[in-house]
């Protein structure tokens with residue numbers, strides 16, 4: 001279906017809409033009343049069908065708005081449906097989660113931060129606010145005072161496995177429960193999982209996030225347009241080039257700014273270097289989880305030259321702070337190009353070695369194939385993105401579908417695999433590293449001369465979206481401006497937000513020994529957990545070490561059987 | 564110097580606690596263990612339980628949800644235990660100071676349960692691995 005056919009398709013629901021705007025060929029904004037939103041969403045998701053990206057809740061003084069963002073990847077079109085909720089006292093709207101499980105979390109989030117009720121939502125528990133957050137305080141409402149974080153000296157509830165309120169506990173305690181989280185020394189965020197198990201088999205999974213919720217969207221409203229990139233690059237350390245880029249692209253679209261050619265190439269180089277080090281990092285961690293610590297040490301060693309390159313270009317190993325509205329802050333100096341090319345050669349050789357070692361290893365085939373399968377249908381239902389989607393046969397990639405930076409001028413391939421298991425995810429990431437190296441090489445060769453930043457005067461009122469293919473998937477930013485010097489609403493959707501809930505589809509039915517690697521295969525901003533314990537009637541029977549041990553023993557067993 | 568402190572200085576075992584960080588500080592900590600920096604040659608080892616730890620490496624702003632968990636982890640360590648606040652976030656909440664879900668910084672939350680806690684600060688966003696090593700060495704040498 002091309003863009004014209006898509007537009008025709010959308011006219012079928014014209015009489016339910018109150019407004020249709022198409023500021024650019026591949027940006028469509030639809031408006032409707034809250035009563036019709038369920039039907040229209042169902043039409044967009046199931047009939048057209050579009051890929052659900054995220055929803056944004058906005059408090060716009062006289063009413064609440066819920067924005068449903070969709071993407072049509074064949075033409076790179078972003079479609080946003082705006083539903084207005086007039087009732088400020090008891091804002092409510094029909095939930096779309098019953099037919100779109102990928103929307104379950106975001107509706108819970110909007111309920112947390114704005115107090116909008118989603119009717120018929122399957123599970124309206126708290127998601128991102130802490131357990132002791134006062135009821136009825138909605139931090140993203142415009143009239144919200146800054147909530148007292150916590151009065152000094154107020155006693156803190158001691159966390160134990162039982163500390164969850166009975167209402168929150170979905171599994172009766174008589175069933176054995178594996179508790180994962182919230183702390184683990186390997187890295188990254190805290191997350192809390194409860195896996196119900198029947199013998200060795202996982203029968204259900206429940207998640208609790210909030211530990212890392214810093215309220216970035218609200219902080220963003222207090223910063224100037226030019227300061228926000230520094231904030232959003234600190235959303236996630238490994239995506240610290242992608243987040244600012246998505247934000248900056250949204251603002252540039254809003255203000256109609258065209259960054260100079262060279263800036264586009266520099267952006268490409270930085271984001272691809274980031275993808276290389278992120279994928280290598282994942283390979284190392286995955287090796288660690290299944291007991292291949294050599295892979296872990298090697299991979300991380302070979303990742304270092306990439307960080308050094310980034311440091312040389314931008315001044316920091318991570319959190320580059322390099323993109324800004326209108327261009328880039330730091331240029332890639334021409335005399336550095338030979339050095340970058342040389343380092344890339346080195347990295348490529350090492351990656352070839354690791355890739356061969358992984359792809360030719362019969363033990364890894366036996367250990368990872370058919371494990372943690374996410375079927376194509378589930379991948380669509382949960383609206384996953386990035387390598388997680390591509391390993392399930394959903395070949396979407398923002399870089400190709402809605403090209404930004406300099407990707408359209410360069411020659412590279414989208415890697416995808418049909419199987420959906422952990423092995424496929426590993427293959428996708430490994431092969432993508434080579435594509436990224438290819439991209440950086442070409443970008444360096446074609447690097448045009450000229451300035452790297454355009455002058456920016458004012459950001460007019462309006463709204464726009466920007467999205468970027470981060471290492472873990474599509475990063476999406478929505479920015480609204482009222483003509484002042486700060487965004488009035490800035491919504492961020494990191495890829496893990498949609499990838500993580502897909503654990504529900506990929507873990508259930510699997511083995512406990514496979515859980516660590518299945519969870520890690522998504523490469524969530526979360527990895528293995530050091531505080532992982534199997535609790536049976538509140539008695540710890542497996543702790544993290546035993547679970548890691550189980551995973552490693554399984555590898556060892558397979559290896560022995562193969563000899 | 565008490566013998567307890569003396570015994571802790573030689574090969575400190577550390578436990579890593581993320582209380583709402585952006586992962587960068589955390590990844591740099593893991594980086595310390597890998598071949599380029601390899602702190603295990605100094606006897607510094609990342610352990611899997613706070614009960615084994617001589618020091619906590621705390622990163623992040625301490626979100627409201629994480630605060631009681633951080634206190635609990637600190638409670639579980641054997642004392643004396645040095646708390647390292649790693650990164651701008653852990654030292655003074657960094658760029659997230661105004662966040663509504665942020666109750667840190669780390670020293671405030673730890674001092675609530677132990678007013679005499681030993682706390683060392685390694686600023687940076689993220690601190691380079693070299694800075695972390697230097698911070699740990701300096702802190703241990705003044706104890």
Ligand code: SF4
Nearest residue numbers: 584585650651652688
């Ligand atoms: S100090 Fe900087 S790098 Fe470290 S967690 Fe905070 S924002 Fe991330």
